[in-house]
Amino acid sequence: MPTFNPMSRRQVLQGLLMATAASALPPWQVLAQHNGPKTRVIPSTGDTVPLVGLGSWITFNVGDDPELLEQCADVMAAFFESGGRMIDSSPMYGSSQATIGYGLDKLDAYERVFSADKLWTSSPDEGRDQIEASRSDWGVSRFDLLQVHNLRAWRENLETLLTMKDDGELRYVGITTSHGRRHDEFETIMRDYPLDFVQLTYNPVDREAEQRLLPLAREREIGVIVNRPFQQGRLIDRLGDHDLPDWASEVGAETWAQLILKFIISHPDVTCAIPATTQVEHVRENMAAASSPLPDDDMRQRIAETIGEL
Amino acid sequence: MSEWWTYRPEDFLLFSPRVYWRLFELHNADWWPLQIVALLAGLSILTALLRPRPWSSRLNGIILAAGWGFVAWAFLWQRYAPINWAIEYVVPLFALQALLLLGVLSSGWLTLPDRRRLPRYIGLALTLYAVMLHPLIPLMSGRSWQMAEIFAMTPDPLAIATLGLLVGAHPARWAWPLMAIPLLWCLLSWITLDTMGSSTAWVPLIAIGLALLGRFWPRTGRANST
Numbered sequence: 159m160p161t162f163n164p165m166s167r168r169q170v171l172q173g174l175l176m177a178t179a180a181s182a183l184p185p186w187q188v189l190a191q192h193n194g195p196k197t198r199v200i201p202s203t204g205d206t207v208p209l210v211g212l213g214s215w216i217t218f219n220v221g222d223d224p225e226l227l228e229q230c231a232d233v234m235a236a237f238f239e240s241g242g243r244m245i246d247s248s249p250m251y252g253s254s255q256a257t258i259g260y261g262l263d264k265l266d267a268y269e270r271v272f273s274a275d276k277l278w279t280s281s282p283d284e285g286r287d288q289i290e291a292s293r294s295d296w297g298v299s300r301f302d303l304l305q306v307h308n309l310r311a312w313r314e315n316l317e318t319l320l321t322m323k324d325d326g327e328l329r330y331v332g333i334t335t336s337h338g339r340r341h342d343e344f345e346t347i348m349r350d351y352p353l354d355f356v357q358l359t360y361n362p363v364d365r366e367a368e369q370r371l372l373p374l375a376r377e378r379e380i381g382v383i384v385n386r387p388f389q390q391g392r393l394i395d396r397l398g399d400h401d402l403p404d405w406a407s408e409v410g411a412e413t414w415a416q417l418i419l420k421f422i423i424s425h426p427d428v429t430c431a432i433p434a435t436t437q438v439e440h441v442r443e444n445m446a447a448a449s450s451p452l453p454d455d456d457m458r459q460r461i462a463e464t465i466g467e468l
Numbered sequence: 469m470s471e472w473w474t475y476r477p478e479d480f481l482l483f484s485p486r487v488y489w490r491l492f493e494l495h496n497a498d499w500w501p502l503q504i505v506a507l508l509a510g511l512s513i514l515t516a517l518l519r520p521r522p523w524s525s526r527l528n529g530i531i532l533a534a535g536w537g538f539v540a541w542a543f544l545w546q547r548y549a550p551i552n553w554a555i556e557y558v559v560p561l562f563a564l565q566a567l568l569l570l571g572v573l574s575s576g577w578l579t580l581p582d583r584r585r586l587p588r589y590i591g592l593a594l595t596l597y598a599v600m601l602h603p604l605i606p607l608m609s610g611r612s613w614q615m616a617e618i619f620a621m622t623p624d625p626l627a628i629a630t631l632g633l634l635v636g637a638h639p640a641r642w643a644w645p646l647m648a649i650p651l652l653w654c655l656l657s658w659i660t661l662d663t664m665g666s667s668t669a670w671v672p673l674i675a676i677g678l679a680l681l682g683r684f685w686p687r688t689g690r691a692n693s694t
């Protein structure tokens with residue numbers, strides 16, 4: 159006969175209190191407390207962020223379309239429920255910032271989000287106004303991270319961001335590039351300026367960053383955000399005609415998307431990959447990739463070779 | 469822009485086809501039943517091309533100017549610009565086109581062709597297409613008919629019909645300035661649709677080709693004149 163341990167009155171009360179507290183929390187806070195995604199340390203502060211975040215280029219540019227705004231909010235809800243935090247956007251991305259603001263407001267997720275936005279202007283005098291307009295679209299009190307988008311007017315714009323950081327208006331400062339563009343200039347800025355983050359393209363077929371930028375990020379203690387993990391979806395479309403190799407299960411990857419993400423985030427110098435998606439299933443799938451086991455060096459090589467050949 | 473050669477048209481497309489086509493669906497729903505008025509206005513332009521009257525040019529100048537003004541404000545500014553910041557620079561051009569049409573056509577400086585010559589037929593074909601057939605494109609492409617692009621309410625059929633009206637109009641020195649913005653819009657629309665992978669991207673491109681063919685067609689022969 160099974161034994162039954164009667165709970166003390168105190169235990170029952172504690173349980174009830176916890177359940178009540180939990181029910182008052184947004185669902186992602188309860189979930190994230192238990193089996194959240196793997197995180198990585200932000201080198202400049204020692205804080206952590208989940209290894210997978212959320213991009214917003216094209217996917218969140220839905221204008222005032224009420225139906226599509228709801229779909230984006232659903233994606234954000236699933237992202238937070240899966241333990242996600244970093245969302246990346248830019249004033250260049252049409253209405254994406256306002257869409258994120260809509261989702262944050264609806265989900266009351268201001269505390270949860272790690273807000274990563276960009277400064278994108280060739281008129282540095284307008285930088286502050288642009289940042290204020292972006293902040294108002296997001297609805298956050300201040301940004302966690304602002305990056306100079308695609309090195310646009312980077313000298314002056316970086317100065318603006320570094321001043322904001324000094325004044326306590328911003329936590330982190332970064333720069334971005336993509337498609338392997340302007341890596342030489344990128345490298346120089348990484349050497350000369352006190353950056354917290356860089357954002358660049360890296361995936362099993364775009365590996366140029368491994369040569370100089372990723373080692374330099376480690377040396378200079380700069381966090382690395384990875385954009386275009388799926389080459390804007392083209393990589394996955396290309397792989398879609400092929401079966402996932404059996405050995406993918408050894409690293410816990412059930413889909414090509416997860417195998418790619420696991421390849422990216424297993425690089426020790428990567429802080430966070432930011433795939434974009436319009437689909438709740440995809441955001442869940444992507445977040446689930448930020449879990450053990452991650453590929454070791456041999457497996458990483460195998461992933462890159464296999465995907466490179468297909 | 470540095471390393472410009474590494475950029476492809478896709479890098480400048482800010483939105484997905486799904487979001488683009490939904491613009492028309494929402495626009496149609498918001499403005500119903502204005503579509504009926506727009507269709508009648510389109511028929512008036514067709515009639516003017518079939519049987520030009522002394523007042524045709526003036527009336528259609530007003531209709532087209534209203535169309536360009538409406539599309540600039542209600543479609544481009546209110547709907548399209550939020551997902552495509554580049555459209556903010558196009559809106560003033562549409563407003564300018566409205567003023568030009570109003571100024572030139574209503575002052576009677578431009579007359580519509582009354583001779584049965586190729587430019588006139590091209591004009592008729594373009595306008596007929598823009599008013600009657602272009603709205604059917606969603607059905608051909610497997611999209612909902614609610615996404616229909618209606619003349620005088622959305623830019624592509626408006627630009628094509630404007631080219632249709634102007635292609636045979638004379639004198640050329642007044643027709644050309646009025647055709648510049650519609651031609652530019654068709655070019656932009658072709659690039660956008662082609663980058664989106666739309667199967668009907670060739671439509672604005674053909675409109676450009678036909679309009680140029682009609683405009684450059686020699687004006688001298690009188691063999692077919694009525």
Ligand SMILES: NC(=O)c1ccc[n+]([C@@H]2O[C@H](COP(=O)([O-])OP(=O)(O)OC[C@H]3O[C@@H](n4cnc5c(N)ncnc54)[C@H](OP(=O)(O)O)[C@@H]3O)[C@@H](O)[C@H]2O)c1
Binds near residue numbers: 214
């Ligand atoms: N210079 C810069 O600063 C820069 C440049 C490029 C990108 N970025 C940032 O990086 C983010 C990511 O890059 P990206 O958006 O260009 O491309 P991406 O994340 O590589 O690819 C996005 C595409 O992948 C598809 N996708 C996502 N998850 C999937 C899954 N699990 N299975 C199958 N398909 C999936 C999405 O389609 P569905 O919607 O169907 O899921 C979407 O079309 C951007 O959104 C942006 O925030 C920054």
